Amino acid sequence: MQETMAExxxxxxxxxxxxEVAIQISKMNKWYGxxxxxxxxxxxxxxxxxxxIAGPSGSGKSTLIRCINRLEEHQTGQIIVDGxxxxxxxxxxxxxxxxxxxxxxxxNLFPHLTILENLTLAPIWVRKTPRKEAEEVAMHYLEKxxxxxxxxxxxxxxxxxxxxxVAIARSLCMKPRIMLFDEPxxxxxxxxxxxxxxxxxxxxxEGMTMICVTHEMGFAQAVANRVIFMDQGQxxxxxxxxxxxxxxxxxxxxxxxxxxxxx
Amino acid sequence: MSDKMISFVRTEMLPEQxxxxxxxxxxxxxxxxxxxxPVNTLLTLLGIAVLYFLAVHLGPWFKNSIxxxxxxxxxxxxxxxxxxxxxxxxxxxxxxLIFGFYPAExxxxxxxxxxLMLVAIAPVLFGGLPRKMMWFSAIFPALAxxxxxxxxxxxxxxxxxxxxxxxxxxxxxQQVSGVVAVVGAVVAAVIWxxxxxxxxxxxxxxxxxxxxxxxxxxxxxxxxxxIIIGVTGIALSLxxxxxxxxxxxxxxxxxxxxxxxxxxFIRGVPLITLLFTASLLLNYFLPPGTNFDIILRVIIMVxxxxxxxxxxxxxxxxxxxxxxxxxxxxxxxxxxxxAQRLILLxxxxxxxxxxxxxxxxxxxxxxxxxxxxxxLDPIGLSNAIRADSxxxxxxxxxxxxxxxxFFLFCFGMSRYSQYLEGKLKTDHx
Ligand SMILES: Nc1ncnc2c1ncn2[C@@H]1O[C@H](COP(=O)(O)OP(=O)(O)OP(=O)(O)O)[C@@H](O)[C@H]1O
Ligand SMILES: [Mg+2]
Numbered sequence: 001m002q003e004t005m006a007e008x009x010x011x012x013x014x015x016x017x018x019x020e021v022a023i024q025i026s027k028m029n030k031w032y033g034x035x036x037x038x039x040x041x042x043x044x045x046x047x048x049x050x051x052x053i054a055g056p057s058g059s060g061k062s063t064l065i066r067c068i069n070r071l072e073e074h075q076t077g078q079i080i081v082d083g084x085x086x087x088x089x090x091x092x093x094x095x096x097x098x099x100x101x102x103x104x105x106x107x108n109l110f111p112h113l114t115i116l117e118n119l120t121l122a123p124i125w126v127r128k129t130p131r132k133e134a135e136e137v138a139m140h141y142l143e144k145x146x147x148x149x150x151x152x153x154x155x156x157x158x159x160x161x162x163x164x165x166v167a168i169a170r171s172l173c174m175k176p177r178i179m180l181f182d183e184p185x186x187x188x189x190x191x192x193x194x195x196x197x198x199x200x201x202x203x204x205x206e207g208m209t210m211i212c213v214t215h216e217m218g219f220a221q222a223v224a225n226r227v228i229f230m231d232q233g234q235x236x237x238x239x240x241x242x243x244x245x246x247x248x249x250x251x252x253x254x255x256x257x258x259x260x261x262x263x
Numbered sequence: 264m265s266d267k268m269i270s271f272v273r274t275e276m277l278p279e280q281x282x283x284x285x286x287x288x289x290x291x292x293x294x295x296x297x298x299x300x301p302v303n304t305l306l307t308l309l310g311i312a313v314l315y316f317l318a319v320h321l322g323p324w325f326k327n328s329i330x331x332x333x334x335x336x337x338x339x340x341x342x343x344x345x346x347x348x349x350x351x352x353x354x355x356x357x358x359x360l361i362f363g364f365y366p367a368e369x370x371x372x373x374x375x376x377x378x379l380m381l382v383a384i385a386p387v388l389f390g391g392l393p394r395k396m397m398w399f400s401a402i403f404p405a406l407a408x409x410x411x412x413x414x415x416x417x418x419x420x421x422x423x424x425x426x427x428x429x430x431x432x433x434x435x436x437q438q439v440s441g442v443v444a445v446v447g448a449v450v451a452a453v454i455w456x457x458x459x460x461x462x463x464x465x466x467x468x469x470x471x472x473x474x475x476x477x478x479x480x481x482x483x484x485x486x487x488x489x490i491i492i493g494v495t496g497i498a499l500s501l502x503x504x505x506x507x508x509x510x511x512x513x514x515x516x517x518x519x520x521x522x523x524x525x526x527x528f529i530r531g532v533p534l535i536t537l538l539f540t541a542s543l544l545l546n547y548f549l550p551p552g553t554n555f556d557i558i559l560r561v562i563i564m565v566x567x568x569x570x571x572x573x574x575x576x577x578x579x580x581x582x583x584x585x586x587x588x589x590x591x592x593x594x595x596x597x598x599x600x601x602a603q604r605l606i607l608l609x610x611x612x613x614x615x616x617x618x619x620x621x622x623x624x625x626x627x628x629x630x631x632x633x634x635x636x637x638x639l640d641p642i643g644l645s646n647a648i649r650a651d652s653x654x655x656x657x658x659x660x661x662x663x664x665x666x667x668x669f670f671l672f673c674f675g676m677s678r679y680s681q682y683l684e685g686k687l688k689t690d691h692x
Contacts, residue, residue: 071590090598098596108591112609112689121605122595154689174595 006136008198010222017225020047021080022178022209023068028077030067037063038074039233045211047177050204052220052241053213055230056256063214064230065180068211069100098126101171105183109155114144115166116151119173127174134173141169141239145199161192165199172203179203181212193198215260221245229253324348334653352657353664356648360664363484363639369413369476373487376410378495379403388679390686404495411483411491413475415468421460428455446615480558484639486668493627493672496565500626501619503566504573505612509603511578522574529571535632537564542636561633569626576618580611613687620680624673631669641665 023045030038037060045051053061066072067079070086079086081096093127110118119138123129129137142148145165147158155163164184171179182202187192197219204210204223214220220227220241227244229237229252237244237253245261250252297307327347331354338349344638353360362370383403386396405419409562432451436444468474483491510522529537541560550554584607592602612619634643645661648654 069594071593094596094598097594100594102591102594104587104591104594106585106587108585108587110588110591110606110610112613112687116294122597125605126596157690170595 006043008201008222010201011205015048015050015223015225016206017049018047021045022047022049022082022238023211024078024080025068026078028067028074028079030063030072030074037233038067041077041235043228043235045178045209047209048207049209049224049226050224051168051211051228052111052224053211053228053230054215054217054256054260055180055236056219059230060233061230062182064100065182065211068178068180069097069102071102094126098122098174099176100178100180101176102180103164103167103171103175103182103184105187107160107167107187109163109167111155114152114154115147117160118155118166122170124174138169138173141172144164144172144202145169146195159192161195164188164192168196168199168203174208178209178211181210181214183213183215185214185216205232217245217261229256231256330354335655335657336653348660348663349657350660350664352648352654352660356644356654359485359648360641360644361485362487363644364482365475365478365484366482366488369478372410372413372475373592376407377490379410380407380490397555406421409475409689411478412480413477415464416473416475417464417467417471418460421464421467422456425452425460426453428452444605480556483558486641487646488558488633488638488640489627489630489669492562492630493563495562496569496626496630497623499562500569500573500622503570504622505533505577505608507570507574508577508581511574512581524580526571526574529567530575534568534629535635537568538632556634557638561636561638565626565630568629569622572622573619576615576622577611579618580615581607583609583614613684616680616684616687620676624676627672627676628669640669 021044025041025043028038028041029036041064043260053064055061064071065072067086068081073088074086082094082099084092086092086096109115110121113121113233116135116138119141120129120131120134120190123134123137124131139148139151142151145168147162147165150158150162150166156167158166168184184200185196188196193216197216200210200212200219201223212219212224223240226238227241228235229250231252237248237250239247239249244253245257249258281287298304324346325348327342327345328350329338329341329347330350332341332349332351333355335349335352338347338351358367358370362373365373380403382396383400386392386394386400402423405423408422409416409419429448429452433444433448436447487495507522507526510518511526513519513522538561541564542557543554545560551603587604588610592606597605631640631642633640634646638641639647642665645665648661649657
């Protein structure tokens with residue numbers, strides 16, 4: 001994957017990490033029944049950060065980012081997103097969800113709606129944007145992900161890569177301040193991975209705060225300002241990509257990297 | 264095998280030829296579809312034998328059909344010993360089969376109601392009609408009630424206003440919280456219906472009397488009653504079924520238990536016992552002197568019965584949706600009701616169309632069970648007609664006619680569901 005990334009020079013001029021805290025997770029624990037999935041997670045993400053989370057299967061990566069928009073409920077500790085604490089208060093949850101976009105491994109587009117309707121649904125019904133305006137915004141983002149000509153097709157008629165780009169555009173239509181990606185490319189054929197990663201890189205170039213669970217280490221090296229390695233529900237190591245890949249500290253990280261990079 | 268014939272150049276082009284006769288047209292179709300193997304050939308011959316048998320026995324019966332006769336005896340006279348259908352009974356009792364004992368001079372009322380019903384359901388069934396027509400669909404139930412039963416129009420008007428009251432209450436309380444608004448709306452509407460609608464109706468009626476002659480429910484009958492019960496049951500059982508299905512998946516244990524209990528109880532009991540309950544038992548529970556209309560009671564029972572099945576059909580649709588659909592809706596910030604209405608329900612209903620229509624058809628045919636509690640639906644009327652000395656002994660013609668009418672309704676529903684499935688097909692697998 002590193003070769004794919006190398007083709008493209010990443011424009012870092014707008015990638016600035018501000019002092020403003022976007023997400024603050026402290027002493028957070030989560031159990032599935034009696035199974036302790038997330039243990040004492042402490043994580044602060046500033047506005048403008050691009051974080052890649054890596055780790056072996058079952059280490060709790062998905063669970064962690066799903067806690068950030070309350071698709072999963074945490075049991076102890078605190079999660080504050082953009083100044084709003086996630087509690088069982090539905091108002092807070094809705095507020096956080098409308099500010100945090102999420103892209104899933106399996107796209108999760110709404111198959112009964114056209115691409116354009118997929119994009120305008122949440123702005124119209126959640127943000128109360130007038131339909132015409134919502135459609136203009138939607139077309140803008142479809143152009144950004146380079147598929148405006150598909151606007152009136154249904155998701156089932158698009159390729160996997162196109163569907164994932166639509167899913168990204170759908171999240172962007174809500175003008176989120178934070179984007180979460182849960183393995184956005186791992187359900188895609190290799191030739192489609194690049195188009196999705198390109199879209200994500202462009203997003204990073206514009207200064208979006210992003211948390212990506214991904215195995216695309218080339219992407220991590222190209223855009224991330226921080227790589228987090230998780231294992232057994234804990235954050236084992238975090239560092240800037242250069243040091244993370246070239247000088248891993250923990251044995252687990254070394255083992256993981258040797259497996260994933262194949263040397 | 265030598266190398267001298269390797270190069271070849273065609274000097275003369277071949278003309279186009281017609282295929283052998285065994286490969287074209289009807290011959291080919293017959294060969295491929297009817298006689299493609301020994302088993303197929305045998306089945307074809309058997310089929311032909313059955314058709315021949317039917318034609319020989321039923322052919323003359325249909326061929327000698329008699330339309331103009333006032334009694335079975337007259338038919339027999341005309342036929343003079345031959346076999347033949349005596350459709351005279353349909354002609355003679357046509358109005359009764361359609362309207363029951365509804366007064367003849369008021370037949371225009373159910374007739375108009377029927378055509379208005381077609382107008383009311385058109386925008387629901389077919390997209391592409393003006394959205395404004397929905398307003399007529401919304402007031403149609405009250406209008407139909409007034410046209411069919413008669414009496415003062417004001418009761419229907421004030422009953423309809425109950426929904427307006429509910430809406431106003433809902434909007435007024437919406438600021439407080441969603442749940443309070445829903446509860447407030449329901450309470451306001453119930454108070455309106457129980458306490459205010461009646462007296463207000465009386466009051467306005469005494470000032471501006473607009474009324475039709477009142478017709479008692481006992482006079483209703485025939486296909487009219489099948490359609491009233493069937494259509495009302497169909498229109499109500501789907502929304503109730505959806506609510507039950509949602510309730511069954513609810514996070515609130517109390518709601519879930521009530522829904523599960525209701526569904527399992529209703530599904531575990533034969534419809535006929537519910538109908539007997541409606542006709543007999545309810546009288547014991549209601550205070551003496553209350554006049555709780557029998558047709559209304561039957562509609563409630565039939566609706567609840569169909570709704571329990573509907574709930575399970577719709578639940579199947581929900582279960583078939585991938586988890587990701589719920590998560591995507593949540594992640595976009597849609598609240599529960601919006602996610603249900605815009606994302607999950609449309610897909611779940613689409614998946615369940617065959618099951619839903621199945622339930623509708625079942626419900627419509629089950630309306631014939633009301634004959635057992637003394638309501639004169641077409642089956643009940645066929646008994647009544649036979650009790651008349653003129654038509655004593657006529658069986659097949661009546662049942663064939665009733666069966667044909669039911670078949671047309673049910674076949675229509677089935678065709679519509681196929682049309683709808685085709686129209687909603689958006690996955691291109
Ligand atoms: N709903 C659930 N109920 C019970 N256990 C669960 C549930 N979801 C996940 N788990 C378990 O929690 C652990 C962490 O799951 P999670 O999906 O977060 O892992 P992951 O790091 O994303 O792995 P992958 O790379 O395979 O996606 C796994 O052991 C999984 O089996
Ligand atoms: Mg995962």
